[in-house]
Amino acid sequence: MFAYILRRLAATIPVMLVVAVLVFLMLRLTPADPAAIIAGDNANAEQVAEIRKRLGLDQPIMTQFAIWVTKLAQGDLGESFFFKKQVVELIADRLEPTVSLAVLTIIIAAMIAIPLGVIAAYKQGSWLDRIVMGFSVLGFSVPVFVIGYLLIYVFAIQLNWFPVQGYQRLSQGFGGWLQRLILPAFTLSVIYVALIARMTRTSVLEVMNEDYIRTARAKGQTEMKVLVRHALANAAVPIVTVVGLGIALLIGGVVVTESVYTIPGLGRLTVDAVLARDYPTIQAVILLFSLVYVVINLAVDLTYTIFDPRIRY
Amino acid sequence: MLSPASRTVLDVRNMTVKLPPGADRPHAVEDINITVKAGEIVCVVGESGSGKSVTSFNVMGLLPRGLKTTQGEILLEGEDILKASKERLRDLRGTRMAMIFQEPMTALNPVMRVGEQIAEVLQIHTDMSRADRRKRVLEMLNLVHLPDPERLIDAYPHQVSGGQRQRIMIAAALSLDPALLIADEPTTALDVTTQARILKLVREMQERRGTGVLFITHDFGVVAEIADRVVVMQKGRVVEQGTRDEILRRPREPYTKMLIAAVPSLKPPPATKATGAVMLSAHDLSKTYGKKTFLFGRGRVVHAVKSVNIEVRRGETLGIVGESGSGKSTVARCISRLIEPTGGKIEIAGQDMSKLTASGLRDLRRSVQVVFQDPYRSLNPRRPIGASIIEGPVNFGLSKAEAVKRARKLMVDVGLSADALDRYPHQFSGGQRQRICIARALAMEPVLLIGDEPVSALDVSVQAQVLELLAEVKKKFDLALLFITHDLRVAAQICDRVAVMKQGEIVEQGPTEALFANPQHPYTRELFEAAPGRSYMETVDAA
Missing domain, CATH: 3.40.50.300 (P-loop containing nucleotide triphosphate hydrolases)
Structure with missing residues (x-):
């Protein structure tokens, strides 16, 4: 198992290298000049050239890449062009809101979706099943921002239960943190509820036809325990896969939600950095996202061994 | 081994099970009568589609969706289980009647330790403590002659062999000493040498405890090995029933005769030596x-x-x-x-x-x-x-x-x-x-x-x-x-x-x-x- 983890981690190095090259090239091969943006509308050509030189953008691309990778290897992500801060600090600052949002979202989604999926499977073909699956289609199709504004309108403006937007750090109190996060997390979770519920239903349905379900019933087990102890436990692997995939996709999803609810997280940082052509920040954020993706995939593969003793690495 | 005074454990009377519309015949089984006495092994033989499995599942109250019993009664120690409530039926399963299945690989839950799967029966039906349950499971593993029970109890199904899995199934089924054991082709998926040992075990358990066994099989070899009485089924009806000797040596019905004749002999016909390239x-x-x-x-x-x-x-x-x-x-x-x-x-x-x-x-x-x-x-x-x-x-x-x-x-x-x-x-x-x-x-x-x-x-x-x-x-x-x-x-x-x-x-x-x-x-x-x-x-x- 330990050897397997080492091998998997070693395999991420080439992946990260490819990502690094692609990000770097994409940014430099698309037209737009960060120096011009920083200099502003009234700057003349000398001022822009001056800034470009200061940022090191006058060097050949190969040299720029070599400098960046060397620094990267030393753990130095560089300084942001736009925010005038170390990128590391910038990210550290924005990490908490994004992670909070992602984790809360996936917890809400799993808590709603798994019971729904199990019930839908158990009552296959009934009106209950159809309602759950209907909502699941709806959840897939409605865009995140529509759900976001709808929830804001109902729960923040009409009912006044939650604030319209903003974020409060966990260190300033759990209650406030949760109150401000709940609407955005719900918004984001809709699509994952749909996804996970569907997957749960399918894999539970598949398992319900297995012989050991019949065995459990022949022992006199109650339907509830047949569902949870025997069916769900065996349906866990595909569900965990979808949840893991969900976490990884969430990182992308937060860009919109954070904008709707003005949460100062990584999503917002990405949008701001892209608009400002802030190369070091964009590069760092994308590298981080890729790393998270790889690590989550590894974590998912490792959790398989918890749910299915037949899987060993 | 069979005293005439043996009490009747299972009495299936005039049972008819209807198939859903569109099937190749109207009834899965029609007007079936089968009795099993304590300490007796009754083999139900038939080819696929004869209704032998439907019969056994109906006794357990595990009829697949779409099938309905339209007539008759199933008396388990005198109690009609067709009239029993869902709760009562659950109480009876595992305690008064138990079942083992054809495919021991898939009949066990692959993600649950085998010990827990046996203990589950005790957990459902008794208020034994965790430690007592474990002790009882170890006893059962010993009883079905599994080697090294201390190690096996914490193993997962994929870590034990097919024959051992079937022994585990038997241990789970017999742990509360049911009056009736239903065995649905329990050795069909096993190798011959393993099959012989499992059949011996079923015989031993049944003799020691006086359990009535309803044994479903398609194999006349198995029937010859284990049956006290035999019920022959064809297309949902009982064709013929009687003692083992009556059915195997003096079959009356042409269908039974045909089935017995079709069993290939272990004696090879004389061969000619091949001389081709x-x-x-x-x-x-x-x-x-x-x-x-x-x-x-x-x-x-x-x-x-x-x-x-x-x-x-x-x-x-x-x-x-x-x-x-x-x-x-x-x-x-x-x-x-x-x-x-x-x-x-x-x-x-x-x-x-x-x-x-x-x-x-x-x-x-x-x-x-x-x-x-x-x-x-x-x-x-x-x-x-x-x-x-x-x-x-x-x-x-x-x-x-x-x-x-x-x-x-x-x-x-x-x-x-x-x-x-x-x-x-x-x-x-x-x-x-x-x-x-x-x-x-x-x-x-x-x-x-x-x-x-x-x-x-x-x-x-x-x-x-x-x-x-x-x-x-x-x-x-x-x-x-x-x-x-x-x-x-x-x-x-x-x-x-x-x-x-x-x-x-x-x-x-x-x-x-x-x-x-x-x-x-x-x-x-x-x-x-x-x-x-x-x-x-x-x-x-x-x-």
């Missing part, structure tokens, strides 16, 4: 799985096949007999090049396979054709059977019109109608499907035909017909036939020579008649010993 020869054929993996990895090496030497001539049938895991199917797959052997030499019609180029190998594929075990799964369900039959020849350049012409002719050769080519697999019975698979193989005009357990999934009466057909096409098309089977009776009927495999090696090889009359290797002898109902059936054969 050698079509297949394998020298030192080996297949090894697993090797060192990249970085840190530690591979486990499995020798699936170890230097196997065989030869099959035109017009000859060589049987490879062995239990699961013996490597017999791996040999077949190496020869048909479905997998790559790791060592040795294979010659087909004198051509060395290892020296062939990719395109040469492709041509050779035509010469070697396989008929697989499960005709339900080896035909593409979404294509008419004609399309499946002509696919190969068309791939090898025959025009479609020519291929269809050949297919029509072959359909007649295998005993089907030439006009059935545009029907789909589900419109045929199991035996018919296997005929189609044979036609498909013959369409390629092979020199070597491999049957990989081709009759194992079929009912005995159908089995006999398919075996006959295989012998017939072998003669007609002058084929070399390699026949893989686990069933000694089948091997006796069709093979000219037999090779016995164990753990990847051939332990004994020779003409069928000589080998069956005088097996040399201890393992071969063990196989013969284990054949169910051997001594009993021999006396029946003689009668």
Whole structure:
């Protein structure tokens, strides 16, 4: 198992290298000049050239890449062009809101979706099943921002239960943190509820036809325990896969939600950095996202061994 | 062992179960009467579709959705379980009646420790403490003669063998001492030697505890081995019932007589020596799985096949007999090049396979054709059977019109109608499907035909017909036939020579008649010993 983890981690190095090259090239091969943006509308050509030189953008691309990778290897992500801060600090600052949002979202989604999926499977073909699956289609199709504004309108403006937007750090109190996060997390979770519920239903349905379900019933087990102890436990692997995939996709999803609810997280940082052509920040954020993706995939593969003793690495 | 005063444990009276509309007959079972007394083993025999499983499931209250009992009663120790509430039924399951199933691999929950699965019964029905439950489970594991219970109790199902799994199922079923045990083909998926041990265990448990056993089987060998009384079922009705001797020695109904006659004898018919050219020869054929993996990895090496030497001539049938895991199917797959052997030499019609180029190998594929075990799964369900039959020849350049012409002719050769080519697999019975698979193989005009357990999934009466057909096409098309089977009776009927495999090696090889009359290797002898109902059936054969 330990050897397997080492091998998997070693395999991420080439992946990260490819990502690094692609990000770097994409940014430099698309037209737009960060120096011009920083200099502003009234700057003349000398001022822009001056800034470009200061940022090191006058060097050949190969040299720029070599400098960046060397620094990267030393753990130095560089300084942001736009925010005038170390990128590391910038990210550290924005990490908490994004992670909070992602984790809360996936917890809400799993808590709603798994019971729904199990019930839908158990009552296959009934009106209950159809309602759950209907909502699941709806959840897939409605865009995140529509759900976001709808929830804001109902729960923040009409009912006044939650604030319209903003974020409060966990260190300033759990209650406030949760109150401000709940609407955005719900918004984001809709699509994952749909996804996970569907997957749960399918894999539970598949398992319900297995012989050991019949065995459990022949022992006199109650339907509830047949569902949870025997069916769900065996349906866990595909569900965990979808949840893991969900976490990884969430990182992308937060860009919109954070904008709707003005949460100062990584999503917002990405949008701001892209608009400002802030190369070091964009590069760092994308590298981080890729790393998270790889690590989550590894974590998912490792959790398989918890749910299915037949899987060993 | 059977006192007339034994109380009745199970009494099924005039039971009728309705099939959903659109099925091939209105009732799954009709007007069934079966009784099981304490300390008695009642075998229900029948071919697939006879309703024997429906009967057993209905007793447990586990009828699949869509089936409904419309008439009769099922009295378990006098209580009509058809009238019992869901809660009452749950209480009875595991305590007064219990069931073991055909496939011990899938009947156990793969993600739950076996000890917990036995303890589950105690947890549901008693208020024993966790420690007491564990103690009881260990006792049960001991009782069913499982080795090293302390270790086994925490194992997962995939870590124990098939026979051990069935023992675990039996331990779970008997842990609360039920009055009735229903066994639904509990040894069908097991090897003969394992089967013999499980049958012995069922007998022992039942005698020791006075349990009534309702034993569902399709195998008359098993019936001869274990039954006190026998119920013969056909198409949802009880054809005949009586004691073992009455049914096996003096059957009255033609259907029962036909079933008993269809059981292949262990005595091979006299064979003629084949003198045709050698079509297949394998020298030192080996297949090894697993090797060192990249970085840190530690591979486990499995020798699936170890230097196997065989030869099959035109017009000859060589049987490879062995239990699961013996490597017999791996040999077949190496020869048909479905997998790559790791060592040795294979010659087909004198051509060395290892020296062939990719395109040469492709041509050779035509010469070697396989008929697989499960005709339900080896035909593409979404294509008419004609399309499946002509696919190969068309791939090898025959025009479609020519291929269809050949297919029509072959359909007649295998005993089907030439006009059935545009029907789909589900419109045929199991035996018919296997005929189609044979036609498909013959369409390629092979020199070597491999049957990989081709009759194992079929009912005995159908089995006999398919075996006959295989012998017939072998003669007609002058084929070399390699026949893989686990069933000694089948091997006796069709093979000219037999090779016995164990753990990847051939332990004994020779003409069928000589080998069956005088097996040399201890393992071969063990196989013969284990054949169910051997001594009993021999006396029946003689009668």
